[in-house]
Amino acid sequence: MDGRLKGKIAIITGTGGAMGQQAALRFAAEGAKVVGCDYNAEKGEETVRKVLAAGGEMISLHPLDLGYEDGARTLLDAAIGAYGGVDILYNNAAMAWFDWVPDMSFKAFDDTMREEVDIIFHLTKLCWPHLIRSGRGSIINIASGAALMALPEQGAIAHCAAKGAVVSMSRQYAAEGGVHNIRCNSISPGVIASAQTAVFMKDPAWTEKLVAKRMIKRIGDPAEVVNAALFLASDEASYVTGANLCVDGGSTAM
Numbered sequence: 001m002d003g004r005l006k007g008k009i010a011i012i013t014g015t016g017g018a019m020g021q022q023a024a025l026r027f028a029a030e031g032a033k034v035v036g037c038d039y040n041a042e043k044g045e046e047t048v049r050k051v052l053a054a055g056g057e058m059i060s061l062h063p064l065d066l067g068y069e070d071g072a073r074t075l076l077d078a079a080i081g082a083y084g085g086v087d088i089l090y091n092n093a094a095m096a097w098f099d100w101v102p103d104m105s106f107k108a109f110d111d112t113m114r115e116e117v118d119i120i121f122h123l124t125k126l127c128w129p130h131l132i133r134s135g136r137g138s139i140i141n142i143a144s145g146a147a148l149m150a151l152p153e154q155g156a157i158a159h160c161a162a163k164g165a166v167v168s169m170s171r172q173y174a175a176e177g178g179v180h181n182i183r184c185n186s187i188s189p190g191v192i193a194s195a196q197t198a199v200f201m202k203d204p205a206w207t208e209k210l211v212a213k214r215m216i217k218r219i220g221d222p223a224e225v226v227n228a229a230l231f232l233a234s235d236e237a238s239y240v241t242g243a244n245l246c247v248d249g250g251s252t253a254m
């Protein structure tokens with residue numbers, strides 16, 4: 001397919017989820033060869049079906065647990081085996097555990113760090129030599145508004161710690177990658193409709209309070225985050241690196 005990512009090989013993690021599925025569809029429609037994964041086999045498969053039905057190119061491993069080094073290695077091997085390289089690494093998959101400080105268990109904190117920080121470190125480290133070889137590597141890490149502000153209405157100590165790390169890791173990847181023409185940027189979405197936020201949005205009072213804190217008075221759509229990622233992945237962003245782009249209806253600016 002022709003498009004803004006024509007011929008590029010893009011690893012996108014968590015392609016069974018809300019933003020991951022949109023990303024796979026959009027990147028493939030823009031000409032990327034997509035390598036996806038998810039530990040939800042059914043949702044992972046659904047995404048591949050949709051991409052292929054739309055005429056795009058994609059392979060995917062599901063179920064695959066990316067939380068450990070061997071999962072990351074298996075995904076990279078699949079990408080190299082199928083397409084021979086990596087130009088774009090889109091670290092989207094994550095999972096967090098929420099609880100107030102006295103109730104947050106040591107295990108839940110560790111699990112959140114593994115699922116939001118280690119998951120990026122492992123795959124990025126393994127992809128690094130391939131991104132160097134690409135000569136035009138782009139890494140996109142999905143952080144969160146939780147990296148930039150406290151969430152007083154939610155027990156989010158682990159999530160805030162982890163997503164803060166994603167923003168600072170992204171800057172460091174950008175600094176170390178510059179000489180290799182590897183760009184790295186993070187995106188900090190606000191509250192976006194997905195399986196993870198559906199639980200909270202069942203409470204109309206929670207949603208109403210949240211929406212009031214935005215310049216644009218609604219929850220975001222996964223496609224609005226993917227629009228930003230597409231720009232950062234493409235050559236249109238050739239001089240954009242080390243940035244954290246907020247896609248949050250203005251909530252962090254209020």
Ligand SMILES: NC(=O)c1ccc[n+]([C@@H]2O[C@H](COP(=O)([O-])OP(=O)(O)OC[C@H]3O[C@@H](n4cnc5c(N)ncnc54)[C@H](O)[C@@H]3O)[C@@H](O)[C@H]2O)c1
Nearest residue numbers: 014016017018019038039065066067093094144191192194
């Ligand atoms: N939805 C929001 O409001 C919001 C806000 C800010 C940031 N984010 C971030 O956006 C990204 C995408 O989230 P989403 O809203 O699409 O959520 P989602 O739950 O719909 O998608 C995440 C996907 O990642 C997969 N995944 C998680 N851990 C995995 C692992 N170890 N191995 C393989 N697959 C794994 C899940 O199975 C899921 O399909 C995440 O990094 C999330 O933290 C979301």
